[in-house]
Amino acid sequence: MYCPKTYENEKKNEDLEFERSQSTFSISELNLILNKNDKNIMNIKNEIKKMIENDEIISKPQEIHLLSREEQYKRALYVSSKIVDIKKRFGEIGGDLYYQTLFEEIPFVINDIVFACAFKSLASEEQMNKLYPKFQNYQYLGSYAQTEIGHGSNVQGIETTCTYIKETGEFELNSPTLTSTKYWIGGLGKLATHTIVFAQLLIASSSNNGNLKNYGPHPFLLQVRGLDDHLPLKGITVGDIGPKLGFNSLDNGYLRLDHVRIPRENMLSRFFRVNENGEYEKPKHPKLIYAGMVGVRSNMIENSFVCLSRAVTIAIRYSTIRKQFKANQSDKQEKKIIEYSNQMNRILPYLAQTFAFFFAGKRFSVEFDQMMIAVKKDQDTTLLSELHANSSGLKSLMTQSTSDGIESCRLSCGGHGYSQFSGIPYLWANYVHMSSAEGESNLLPQQTTKYLLSILRKVTTDLSSSSDDKLVIGQSVQYIKDEFESSFENINQFIKEKSLNSILHPDSLLQLFKHRSFVLIKSIGSSIQEQMSNGNKDIPQIWSDLNVEINHCSKAHCQLYVVQSFYDQILLLSSNDTSNSTIIVLIQLLQTYCVWIINTNFVDFLQDQYVELAQIDFLKNSLINFYKLLRPNLVPLVDSFDLCNATLGSALGSYNGDVYSTLYKWSSTQPFNKNSIPLGFNENIKPLINSKL
Numbered sequence: 001m002y003c004p005k006t007y008e009n010e011k012k013n014e015d016l017e018f019e020r021s022q023s024t025f026s027i028s029e030l031n032l033i034l035n036k037n038d039k040n041i042m043n044i045k046n047e048i049k050k051m052i053e054n055d056e057i058i059s060k061p062q063e064i065h066l067l068s069r070e071e072q073y074k075r076a077l078y079v080s081s082k083i084v085d086i087k088k089r090f091g092e093i094g095g096d097l098y099y100q101t102l103f104e105e106i107p108f109v110i111n112d113i114v115f116a117c118a119f120k121s122l123a124s125e126e127q128m129n130k131l132y133p134k135f136q137n138y139q140y141l142g143s144y145a146q147t148e149i150g151h152g153s154n155v156q157g158i159e160t161t162c163t164y165i166k167e168t169g170e171f172e173l174n175s176p177t178l179t180s181t182k183y184w185i186g187g188l189g190k191l192a193t194h195t196i197v198f199a200q201l202l203i204a205s206s207s208n209n210g211n212l213k214n215y216g217p218h219p220f221l222l223q224v225r226g227l228d229d230h231l232p233l234k235g236i237t238v239g240d241i242g243p244k245l246g247f248n249s250l251d252n253g254y255l256r257l258d259h260v261r262i263p264r265e266n267m268l269s270r271f272f273r274v275n276e277n278g279e280y281e282k283p284k285h286p287k288l289i290y291a292g293m294v295g296v297r298s299n300m301i302e303n304s305f306v307c308l309s310r311a312v313t314i315a316i317r318y319s320t321i322r323k324q325f326k327a328n329q330s331d332k333q334e335k336k337i338i339e340y341s342n343q344m345n346r347i348l349p350y351l352a353q354t355f356a357f358f359f360a361g362k363r364f365s366v367e368f369d370q371m372m373i374a375v376k377k378d379q380d381t382t383l384l385s386e387l388h389a390n391s392s393g394l395k396s397l398m399t400q401s402t403s404d405g406i407e408s409c410r411l412s413c414g415g416h417g418y419s420q421f422s423g424i425p426y427l428w429a430n431y432v433h434m435s436s437a438e439g440e441s442n443l444l445p446q447q448t449t450k451y452l453l454s455i456l457r458k459v460t461t462d463l464s465s466s467s468d469d470k471l472v473i474g475q476s477v478q479y480i481k482d483e484f485e486s487s488f489e490n491i492n493q494f495i496k497e498k499s500l501n502s503i504l505h506p507d508s509l510l511q512l513f514k515h516r517s518f519v520l521i522k523s524i525g526s527s528i529q530e531q532m533s534n535g536n537k538d539i540p541q542i543w544s545d546l547n548v549e550i551n552h553c554s555k556a557h558c559q560l561y562v563v564q565s566f567y568d569q570i571l572l573l574s575s576n577d578t579s580n581s582t583i584i585v586l587i588q589l590l591q592t593y594c595v596w597i598i599n600t601n602f603v604d605f606l607q608d609q610y611v612e613l614a615q616i617d618f619l620k621n622s623l624i625n626f627y628k629l630l631r632p633n634l635v636p637l638v639d640s641f642d643l644c645n646a647t648l649g650s651a652l653g654s655y656n657g658d659v660y661s662t663l664y665k666w667s668s669t670q671p672f673n674k675n676s677i678p679l680g681f682n683e684n685i686k687p688l689i690n691s692k693l
């Protein structure tokens with residue numbers, strides 16, 4: 001591990017040293033688990049941390065808050081340039097781990113993740129071999145231009161056109177209206193040399209009397225800037241969209257195209273193409289064009305653990321150092337704020353969630369990679385529907401709940417949590433876009449529930465009937481079939497037999513989550529059926545009226561996915577040589593997460609008297625007991641994330657906890673304090689102070 005060793009010569013905070021002495025499990029063993037038991041990953045991370053903490057600029061993340069937009073961006077380009085050294089030393093994996101270790105976001109993340117996901121999914125092998133190395137080596141810098149100022153969620157509604165010109169064998173890209181202006185395009189405002197433009201593909205067809213036929217949105221590679229002078233090319237208007245809530249080290253851009261010609265070969269043609277005669281060869285699955293977005297959502301799902309772990313680390317270390325009020329006047333010291341149960345209630349559910357999200361993200365990324373291999377091999381889309389549904393719901397749940405967790409951790413630090421020097425406001429401001437970007441969190445869960453309803457339909461109708469036999473019942477939705485086939489009595493018996501305590505067994509908790517999700521899916525299906533049997537045929541309106549329940553249903557399914565992932569990993573770890581003490585604390589974290597979700601969604605679990613009020617009451621009262629069980633291990637648990645100080649950028653959460661001296665030093669040395677008399681004072685305020693009434 002990086003932290004203990006690197007900071008061993010620093011002044012120790014006695015509170016943190018005491019907390020570390022209470023650990024009941026092996027921190028390094030848990031850290032290895034959080035690195036997927038891959039010592040190579042750990043070593044690369046440690047090398048990157050060393051590089052970052054020794055870099056004159058990157059080692060001082062707190063200085064970001066003192067810079068103008070231009071200075072922030074200049075700093076970001078410097079930090080971006082360092083990734084080349086990282087990749088030379090460690091290859092592609094070094095890039096991912098570099099991003100996970102940086103305090104700040106950098107524009108290269110678009111080329112390396114957003115553009116890369118799309119290009120690797122949509123480009124043909126020939127295009128990959130010819131072009132991708134240039135993006136990997138940053139000779140080209142890519143971006144992804146799908147959203148327009150008038151359309152984001154509704155991809156089918158985008159207005160940019162791409163017309164095939166048979167005479168010259170070219171495509172012509174055009175922005176026909178103001179609302180067709182590409183907007184929000186990450187990395188495009190100042191940096192990108194290329195972008196993947198999504199445009200309505202128009203081809204004149206003899207079968208359509210020579211009129212243009214629209215084949216829907218397709219991806220086209222466009223060079224935006226000259227490689228020698230970095231100026232926009234002919235017909236291209238491009239710029240930065242302006243200041244944002246956060247993510248300001250990135251240049252989100254706008255783009256307008258004035259009849260820009262590109263070669264026919266610039267259509268990304270893994271799944272579809274236009275031949276020189278203007279004939280369109282369609283994909284095996286109509287939505288393979290969206291595969292790139294699933295890839296970025298997979299990154300965001302994995303990244304929720306990365307960001308939430310930073311917030312809980314800062315909040316827990318600070319909460320074991322900060323003291324307020326004596327419990328008894330005779331006490332020598334005031335009470336550590338972590339000892340207040342409402343302080344624990346602000347932080348510990350999200351500590352448990354951090355671990356839950358790690359295991360869920362780990363599982364999803366394996367499933368995503370398996371799906372992409374199948375899709376690329378022979379456009380085998382068997383797994384695509386399930387992956388799209390799960391990525392939509394999980395990305396929505398995990399990003400929103402991570403944002404909530406970062407904010408809860410900020411609140412737990414009191415006034416100091418509102419200082420940029422706590423490291424939390426910047427983390428939060430840079431993170432919250434994840435609920436909008438790559439698919440809005442009110443929109444995507446509908447895709448999940450639509451899929452769940454199709455599985456319920458398949459399960460409940462006779463398999464020989466018209467049910468969609470292409471639809472495979474994937475592993476993550478097998479519970480729908482099981483719940484449907486298990487008589488209610490059996491399941492009910494399963495829970496009722498449980499004595500109060502055993503309802504806390506992970507098997508029982510998992511079963512509660514399965515049944516909860518099944519009941520919600522069934523309820524929506526029944527509501528739609530009821531509306532239709534009452535003669536209402538306006539399906540879009542019925543669906544819109546049910547939006548809230550639909551999104552909640554997706555959330556329940558995804559929370560089950562998280563619980564199942566966490567529990568499966570614990571069972572796997574306990575079957576190999578993981579020490580029992582680590583397993584015990586992981587089970588406590590799983591139980592804390594489950595009971596917290598149950599406590600905040602009581603109605604779901606009471607829906608069909610599946611559990612009795614006495615059991616719910618018992619669960620409600622058990623949360624505080626889990627907090628107490630976890631209490632001795634709180635600092636060791638966040639130490640197991642092994643986050644270096646330059647990653648946290650926090651005066652409140654550093655490894656050795658020198659909170660007050662760091663906070664005062666950063667405050668007193670900031671440039672704003674260089675001059676006692678602030679700019680503007682003499683001309684605006686001094687006359688008032690000196691005025692005579």
Ligand SMILES: CCCCCCCCCCCCC/C=C/C(=O)SCCNC(=O)CCNC(=O)[C@H](O)C(C)(C)COP(=O)(O)OP(=O)(O)OC[C@H]1O[C@@H](n2cnc3c(N)ncnc32)[C@H](O)[C@@H]1OP(=O)(O)O
Nearest residue numbers: 099100152153154155156287290299300303388437438439
């Ligand atoms: C490593 C550490 C660092 C990590 C850092 C993290 C990430 C990096 C930082 C990120 C920075 C931000 C970058 C942001 C980029 C962007 O925002 S890019 C733009 C994103 N835009 C969207 O997400 C738009 C959302 N809208 C849609 O996806 C679609 O419009 C829709 C909502 C899915 C609707 O699709 P539509 O075609 O209109 O119709 P439907 O009828 O709903 O779908 C038809 C069928 O197709 C299936 N389907 C839809 N989408 C997909 C898909 N992606 N994959 C597979 N299948 C899909 C859908 O289920 C339907 O299927 P059937 O029901 O069987 O017909």
Ligand SMILES: Cc1cc2nc3c(=O)[nH]c(=O)nc-3n(C[C@H](O)[C@H](O)[C@H](O)COP(=O)(O)OP(=O)(O)OC[C@H]3O[C@@H](n4cnc5c(N)ncnc54)[C@H](O)[C@@H]3O)c2cc1C
Nearest residue numbers: 144145146147151152153184185186433437438439442443
């Ligand atoms: C930081 C950031 C980076 C981004 N980077 C990129 C990028 O690199 N490339 C790119 O192409 N795009 C990018 N985007 C754009 C992003 O993909 C869109 O903002 C997102 O898809 C949402 O679309 P919209 O903004 O048009 O919102 P809208 O679709 O207009 O949604 C607005 C509101 O209406 C609701 N709504 C819309 N439709 C429905 C419906 N059917 N049912 C219920 N509610 C609905 C939404 O839930 C939302 O609450 C980025 C955005 C951000 C914030």
